[in-house]
Amino acid sequence: MLKKCIAGGLMVAAAVSASAQKIQATAVTTTINNLNNKYYTGNRAPLLKNYFTRLPVTAFRPGGWLLRQLELQREGLTGHLGEISIWLSKSDNAWLNKEGKGKWGWEELPYWLKGYGDIAYVLNDKKMIAETKFWIDKVLENQRPDGDFGPDVVKNGSRDLWTNMPMLWCLQSYYSYSGDQRVIDFMTKYFRFEAALPDDKFLEDYWEKSRGGDNLLSVYWLYNITGDTFLLDLATKIDRNTADWRQENNLPNWHNVNIAQCFREPATYYLQSAKESDRQASYRNFALVKEKFGQVPGGMWGGDENSRTGYSDPRQAIETCGMVEQMTSDQYMLQFTGDTRWADHCEDVAFNSFPAAFMPDYKSLRYLTAPNMVQSDQANHAPGIDNNGPFLMMNPFSSRCCQHNHAAGWVYYAESAWMATPDNGLAVQLYTEGNLKAKAGGGTPIEIITKTHYPFDNTIQFQVICGEQVDFPLYLRIPDWCAHPVVKVNGRTLSVTGDDKGYLKLKGSWKNGDKVTLQLPMAVRLQEWKANKNSVSVNYGPLSFSLKIDENYKQRDSKETAIGDSRWQESADATKWPSWEIFPGNAWNYGLYLDKYDALRSVSVVKKEWPKDNNPFRNDAAPIVMTVKGKLIPGWKIDQYGLCDTLPQSPVVSKEPVTELTLVPMGGARLRIAAFPVAE
Incomplete structure (x- = not known):
């Protein structure tokens, strides 16, 4: 279970320039979500306001080791999966057919594209952007008259909508990158199609029923742009028909990826219901699986394919997909709740579990990785693990879901490194090297350059670049494990106000060239x-x-x-x-x-x-x-x-x-x- 600690003795440094510039430092638990940021799209009433708002997909350009991971993905399996996977073939592909007919076409294409496309945008790779746009254009062009799109998969008499959910995320990223109005028109038409489906034909199959929360996020994303009120009714319908993730001491299923991806569904609907019980349901889901199966290092739990009673030793493994979805859920839970424990957990998974699922060159991966794993081979290890076959093998041709879905792990991490705050400030959530370009304060464009080897070093340096002096709050997340952080602004020190654990809020007027040094002493x-x-x-x-x-x-x-x-x-x-x-x-x-x-x-x-x-x-x-x-x-x-x-x-x-x-x-x-x- 995640634990929250209060640490005293916070120290901060601030600077006063020759022109009476003064930076005030306060320790705060989180932001106050009573406003919307003026420059970035937040939640529209009646939705609860978020504590943090996502920035455009290319606002932050990562550097250092994180940039290298993205480059390795581009040079490795992610960038070349189109040469390998039959699911990405452009022949007989249901994603390229207006009627949704074709031999190849389900979750694999959008799973891959949501990572591949975002890496293309973040790296500004022209070849990758062109390949991304090929698929996006075909999806937009092939929408059917009734608003439906994608592979026409019918299961047990109902249209299977799961495969469309990750593609909606691809479209949202593309819109963030391009501003293409076709995305808004397309999604509006599609959601009207969903709204018209009767409840007994809506989210009936196992995967779509478990994962309705992904659909819900896309509905809220569109509502915040258009304000179309039918979307709120659709959101309620989605929540009503999604599997019950509000049970006291049980989950609707124990599939590891479903847990990582779906435990947040009640907290997502909390934005509309405003019921504290919905918010707490997601916390309870997470605590339950961690208590039963997650008493291990690395942030994840013993899931194999499905978590099983009696199989909680650290030799039990987790899917690479599960790691990606958990990191993504952590990033959303941080937005919804303002609770820095989710950022702490995202780091735990990202630093200690995720990279070990790949060969160092990212040219192959394995389906399952465990905290205690002393052999990674082609043998069948069932029933020791809940999978029959070579599920511990590092194989670029294997693992269908993880083979495609792993692409989003690092790039989503980069996109959540910085977020906008309700008071028109900026918050650094996940410390990593790179350049941020954003608007803050009164709308002044600023750049913040970050230099660090974190998490392998405890020092993070920031430099503010701005054409004119600008007043805005800068929030620096203090990890739960760090008891005595120190911040220096242009080398001058003062005591911090307050003793909360969450963020150091630096408020004042910033000028071009100001430097902030954050030290997070490690022990x-x-x-x-x-x-x-x-x-x-x-x-x-x-x-x-x-x-x-x-x-x-x-x-x-x-x-x-x-x-x-x-x-x-x-x-x-x-x-x-x-x-x-x-x-x-x-x-x-x-x-x-x-x-x-x-x-x-x-x-x-x-x-x-x-x-x-x-x-x-x-x-x-x-x-x-x-x-x-x-x-x-x-x-x-x-x-x-x-x-x-x-x-x-x-x-x-x-x-x-x-x-x-x-x-x-x-x-x-x-x-x-x-x-x-x-x-x-």
Whole structure:
């Protein structure tokens, strides 16, 4: 469960220029959502106002390691999936047919396009933008007279609308990029089609019924632009027909991606209902799954395909799709609630789970990744995991949903790095290097340049670029793990007003060249997971750490090692796009040997050079490592299913000698032990 802490002793620095410029600093829990930002589209009455408003898709241009992840995606699977996936073929594709007929056409195309297109816009890649526009134009041109669009899939006598939901998100991003009025007309016509469907023919199938919240978000997006009141009635209809995500101690289903994607549906409808019970239902959903299956490091939980009672050990895995959807849900929950805990959680998943699901070059990925995973191969590990087939294989030809949907993970993260505030200010939510261009204060265009190696370093530097002096509030999120942040504005210091934990609000008049330096001191933390055999994980700031395991890669044929429902184009070259098995090259079955009186004394932090290729999510390039003492636990082995066996109960008596272990950031470890037994 997410925890909220109050930390005292906040210190802030501010500057006073020669012209009586003064920056006031206040610690606040969040913004006050009693206004709408003047320059960016927020919620229109009667919807509750958001605490934060999204900026246009290209407002923030990432740099540093995040830019490198997007470039690697472009150079890797995301950028070339059109050469591989049969679902992206332009032959016999239902997305290219006005009647929605074709052999290929369901969720895969929009899953891929919502990430691919946004990466194209953010990188300003002309070739990718042209490819994106090809698909967007065809969707807009192929709307049917009744307003429906997309693959004409009928299940159990009802039109399956799930596949259209991610395509609506593609259209919304395209509108943010282009301002193309066709999108507004198209979506208005489509939502009138949805409004006309009878309830007994609306959101009836499993996927669409679970995921109605995605449809709901698109309805509110359009309402905030047009104000068409029929959209509010449609929103109520969607909420009424979506699966019940308001149950006290249960969920409508336990599919891992559905949970990550759909737990927020009641909080979304809360914007219209204004019922605190709706808001709390989403918190309760999240707390329930974390309590039952998520007592592990990395932010996610043991889902495999479906979370199962009795399967909550850290060797249980989560889909790559689940990580993407959870990060996205965290970003929306932050907007709806103003609660910084969602940004903290988004970082946890993004830094510690998501990058490990890919090969370092992003040219292949695996369906499932676990906090404790010591073998990644083509074997069938069921029933140890809830999937039959090679679901741990790094394969670019495999995993249909994740193969396409992973594209949105990092780019959505970049788009949520900054948000607008109701008082015409700006809030930095997810610290990363890059350039922001936005309007603030009285409408003055400003630029804020961010330099940082966060989360691998604790210092973030900002520089304000503006043509004239401008008065606006700047909100700096303070992570929950950070007790004593320090902010310097042009090098001068003063005490902060208030002791709330959430944001440092810097309010005053900013001039061209002003510099802000935020320091978020990081410390080693040991987290005990009592529900998982008293195991422990090791943290430093927002990073969780894993045992460094030598990773031995074995190249395989992607076509021969693909999951059974995978499909690829005849021209797809498996030699150009190989799959990989990964085996451990050294012992992994260690418990931590900790000082009985001061466990933190057992851990040392070692800083290293920043990687020259700007990709820190690799064991051999990790800019931070840790050393800790441990003991081998001989009885903890690979089990009959080919998985890391379940954790032994801590403390574990071991007669093996004490040895020094190296820990690396969990997000760069493709093989990992991140939940450790404690050895005696």
